[in-house]
Amino acid sequence: MSPAPRAVAILAALALSALLIPIGIVALLALALVGAVAVDARAARRAPQVQRRAPEVLSRGVPAPLKVTATAPAGGSVRVRQGAPASVEVTPREGESLDATVVARRRGRHVLPAVATRATGPLKLARWDHKASEPTTLRVFPDLHTARRLALAVARGRFRDQGATARGPLGLGTEFELIRDYEPDDDIRQVNWRATARLGRPMSNHYRLEQDRDLILLIDAGRLSTAPLADATILDAELDAAVALAFVADELGDRTGTVAFDDEVRVVLPPQRKGGQAVVRALYDLEASPVDSDFELAFRRAEGSKRALVVVLCDLLEEAATRPLVRAVPVLTRRHAVVVASPSDPALEAIARAAPTDRLSHARATVANDVLAARARAAAQVRAAGARVIEAPPEKLPATLVAQYLRAKSRAIL
Incomplete structure (x- = not known):
C-alpha cells in the first residue's frame, strides 16, 4: 500500500497550514486524513479482476495482439502494466486497459510475466499494488x-x-499430363506444334512435377x-x-x-x-x-x-x-x-x-x-x-x- 498523490498533497497543505491555524486543529485534520487513507486503502486492497488474452505462439518479428482488461474496485480506478523479457516488446505496456501488440525478437520459449495492477480507492487517497493472472509461456517460432x-x-x-x-506447383515439370490451350506465361518449350497445326490455335504440353x-x-x-x-x-x-x-x-x-x-x-x-x-x-x-x-x-x-x-x-x-x-x-x-x-x-x-x-x-x-x-x-x-x-x-x-x-x-x- 502507498498513499496516492492526492493524500500527499493534502498532507503537505496541512503542514503549511500549521503556520496559520492552531496546531491542535491541524493534528485533528491529519488524523482524519489518516483515517480516510486507511478506509480508502481497505477498498483498494481488494484485487481487481484481470483478464489477459495473450498469444501462446508467435512468429519471430511478427506483431500479435495482446489484450488486458481490469475491473476496478467500486468507485475506484485501476491501471495495469504488462512487463516483458528483454527479447519481447509490448507496446504500450501500461494503461487503464491494454490493447497492445507483442513482438518477439528471438525464437524459443519466453515467459510473459503476470500483469501488475495498481488499484486506487474511491477517495483517490490510497493505492495498492497487485499481481494478477499467472505468467504465460510464449513459444516463438521462425518466420x-x-x-x-x-x-x-x-x-x-x-x-x-x-x-x-x-x-502453380507445375513449372515445366518432368511428367507429361495433358495438352491444353497456350497461355501467355507458358515457356516456348511447352508449345505442341503438331497440336497447334491440327487445331489452328496455339497449344501447350502440360507437365506436372x-x-x-x-x-x-x-x-x-x-x-x-x-x-x-x-x-x-x-x-x-x-x-x-x-x-x-x-x-x-x-x-x-x-x-x-x-x-x-x-x-x-x-x-x-x-x-x-x-x-x-x-x-x-x-x-x-x-x-x-x-x-x-x-x-x-x-x-x-x-x-x-x-x-x-x-x-x-x-x-x-x-x-x-x-x-x-x-x-x-x-x-x-x-x-x-x-x-x-x-x-x-x-x-x-x-x-x-x-x-x-x-x-x-x-x-x-x-x-x-x-x-x-x-x-x-x-x-x-x-x-x-x-x-x-x-x-x-x-x-x-x-x-x-x-x-x-x-x-x-x-x-x-x-
Missing part, C-alpha cells in the same frame, strides 16, 4: 508468415523469381551461426529459410527431413510427408553453440537416404572456416544434389559500397571489402567441391531457396 506466403504463392501459381512466374521426392535440410548450429545479423542471428536466418522450404515441399507433395548439428548431431527428422510443422516444432527453440561444427558427421547422417535435394544452411565466413565444409561436401554429392545456402549481410555490403569520406570510413570500407572477398573465395571453394552456392540477404533467402528448389524439380535434378 511462419513468410513461409506460408511463399507456399501459398507456389500453390496458386503466383510465385515470382526475379520477374518470372512459376505457374514429380512428387514424393526428398528434401533434406542440414542446419549448422555451431559457432559461426551465433553471429548477429540485422536484428537476429545467422541461425535465425537459416531457420526462416528452412521452414519456408519445408512448407513449400508440403504443397508439392515432397518429403522433408532435417539434421541440425554443431560438433554433434542435435536434431534428426527422417524425411516425411507434410513435414513442415514437424520441422517447426523440432527447431523453434534450437540455439547455436560456441563450438566448431562437424560437417562430415552431419553429412554422413544424410548420405544414406535416397537421392534428394540437400540444402546446407550455414555461414560462409572465409576459407579457413569453410575448409571442413569443403572436405565434407563430396560425402553428399556422390548421391545427392547439394545446395549450400548462406545469408549475406546487407549492412556489410553497404559499408563496402559507400564512398569513404574520412580515414575511419575508408578503413571500414577496406575491412568490409576484405571480408566480402574472403566470403567469395570460400564460396568458390564450395562450388569447386561440387555444390551449388546461394547467398542472399536474410529477408530474400527464403524466396531465393524456394526458386532454386522449384528449378531443381522442374529440371528433374531431384
